[in-house]
Amino acid sequence: MTDAPHKTKRPSWWGYLSPGWRVERLVGTIMMVAAPLTARPGVLTGTTWALLGLSVAGWAAFVLWERRAPAPALVMLGASALAAAAAVGSTADGTAMIMSCVGLVAFSMHTRPSPLVIMTMTGAAVAAVAFSCVLLERSAGDVFGNAAVMLVVVVLGLSRRQYRVQAEHAQRLLEQTRRAQAEHARAAALDERTRIARELHDVLAHSLGALSVQLELAEALLSEKNDVDGGLDRVRQARRLAVEGLSEARHAVAALREDIPPLPESVALLTAAHRGNHPAAVSLEVGGIPRALPPAATVCLVRTAREALTNAAKHAPHAAITIRLDYHADTVTLAVRNEPAATPAEGDRTGGPGGYGLTGMRERLALVGGRLTAEENNGGWQVFAEVPA
Numbered sequence: 001m002t003d004a005p006h007k008t009k010r011p012s013w014w015g016y017l018s019p020g021w022r023v024e025r026l027v028g029t030i031m032m033v034a035a036p037l038t039a040r041p042g043v044l045t046g047t048t049w050a051l052l053g054l055s056v057a058g059w060a061a062f063v064l065w066e067r068r069a070p071a072p073a074l075v076m077l078g079a080s081a082l083a084a085a086a087a088v089g090s091t092a093d094g095t096a097m098i099m100s101c102v103g104l105v106a107f108s109m110h111t112r113p114s115p116l117v118i119m120t121m122t123g124a125a126v127a128a129v130a131f132s133c134v135l136l137e138r139s140a141g142d143v144f145g146n147a148a149v150m151l152v153v154v155v156l157g158l159s160r161r162q163y164r165v166q167a168e169h170a171q172r173l174l175e176q177t178r179r180a181q182a183e184h185a186r187a188a189a190l191d192e193r194t195r196i197a198r199e200l201h202d203v204l205a206h207s208l209g210a211l212s213v214q215l216e217l218a219e220a221l222l223s224e225k226n227d228v229d230g231g232l233d234r235v236r237q238a239r240r241l242a243v244e245g246l247s248e249a250r251h252a253v254a255a256l257r258e259d260i261p262p263l264p265e266s267v268a269l270l271t272a273a274h275r276g277n278h279p280a281a282v283s284l285e286v287g288g289i290p291r292a293l294p295p296a297a298t299v300c301l302v303r304t305a306r307e308a309l310t311n312a313a314k315h316a317p318h319a320a321i322t323i324r325l326d327y328h329a330d331t332v333t334l335a336v337r338n339e340p341a342a343t344p345a346e347g348d349r350t351g352g353p354g355g356y357g358l359t360g361m362r363e364r365l366a367l368v369g370g371r372l373t374a375e376e377n378n379g380g381w382q383v384f385a386e387v388p389a
Helices: 019-037 046-065 070-086 095-109 115-135 140-223 228-256 263-277 295-315 356-367
Strands: 282-287 321-327 331-338 371-377 380-388
Touching (some): 019 046, 019 095, 046 070, 070 095, 095 140, 115 140, 140 228, 263 295, 263 321, 295 331, 295 356, 295 380, 356 380
Antiparallel strands (some): 321 331, 371 380
């Protein structure tokens, strides 16, 4: 036997209303109902009772419809205030005046109607009071006194309305700010994912491509020439490339997390690693005053230096390499130059440095406003990168 699905009970429309709204409408309802019930005996005639009844009904409709149908609710509120204002002349104890003021203050406090509509409504209520008082031959003092009370009530309601308008405007600005911050965070996350994907793609494409070439050569040596020593040597090189690819991937992720050392230190680490793994002599020179660069620019220059060293080791393994890092006023440049190769590198099928690695670096430098050139230089090869700083 399975349990019946639990149904979440939705709160009633009353539960959505703010405490301030509840207090205001509750006080207004009490005053609208209590005013005619506490009137002096004999003051209210049949016509007056009808007008006050219409006023109470209009108020009740306003309270019930305000959140569901604001425009009709405001029409009923205006009708409630006008009906009570039309009965002011026939109620000497102020019963109708109290009810009319309740309706006017609620109307003037509401943020939906414009100030022009509120003033028009106030003028109509004052006109209804004046017509009622003149029709029943009330004194001019009563007419002006009632009109003054209505104006004061409306002014107080307008001041409260202004506070509400400012609060609602501040709330909307806060919501817009939150949405903008959320969109900015989302865009930043997407941009970071794109950068990580691009870095890892370049690293894996370069490493796996070189690994594939070494394994193909090993397969050819073992299957076609039965050269076990040569095949094992290619397998060892493939293993070394796999280790270097994993290390390069870790460096790329660390760079994206902004955990890499400063640019001169990063290039020095690359130089030391290359010097320890290859027979060629490598020297590093730094010119200018080093300063912090944006992470993207630092990553590009470090990756360019690594790609240039990899190509030099592949195509001129015994040639000396010079790395020059210069800090200028508006730019930072990196130049990696290797001397001419004494003998062609074994397995060199490309005929010279370059390939997809430098093409990817050129595209990456373009994204940060930089540029890259790779060309022959006095018989050797030079890679030159420049980024704004």
